[in-house]
Amino acid sequence: MNKIDLNNELIAEFMEFKFNATDSFGNNNYKLPDVYRTFLNCSHFDNLHFDKSWDWLIPVVEKIETLQLPQSIVSYTNSIEVMIYSDECSIEYSGYQAGTIVSKHEDTKIKAVYKAIVEFINYYNKLK
Numbered sequence: 001m002n003k004i005d006l007n008n009e010l011i012a013e014f015m016e017f018k019f020n021a022t023d024s025f026g027n028n029n030y031k032l033p034d035v036y037r038t039f040l041n042c043s044h045f046d047n048l049h050f051d052k053s054w055d056w057l058i059p060v061v062e063k064i065e066t067l068q069l070p071q072s073i074v075s076y077t078n079s080i081e082v083m084i085y086s087d088e089c090s091i092e093y094s095g096y097q098a099g100t101i102v103s104k105h106e107d108t109k110i111k112a113v114y115k116a117i118v119e120f121i122n123y124y125n126k127l128k
Contacts, residue, residue, distance in 0.1 A: 007118045008048035011060055014121045017048075051114050060117050069093055070127055082116070084109065089116040 049056045061082045069080065080101070083090045089112040090103040102119045106112040 004051050005048075007114075008050045010118060010121055011050045012048055014125075015060060015063065050117075052110065054110065057110065057113060057117070061113070064091065064117065064120060067124070082113070084113055087112055089113040091116055091120045 050060065061084075064082055065080055067080050079094050081092050081094055083092060087107060087109055088103070088105045089109075091101045093099055093101060101123060102116045104112045104116040104119065106115060
């Protein structure tokens, strides 16, 4: 499995995709969360497209922005914000002690957001 596939699976787990099984062709089969069922018009999917589709990536951005960091990391934190620029993405916390958690600069906007999300999820998973 290549790095993009591993990163897409990391994001899928973060987004609460449920792995159903591997079919007879060796393809993975995922039960999709409701947020993805609407635009894909299905309940199961065998390929993950977080690395190349804004439709797949934006719900991840929205979920990240609903999270709170533990008080042991940052006191008085109000929110996590995903800041997207032309070819850069930073994930920051705001509040009394504002700061940057992750910052990525890439040759395309979607690649910067994707890589920042992967790095953030790895960071966030270590906090749990």
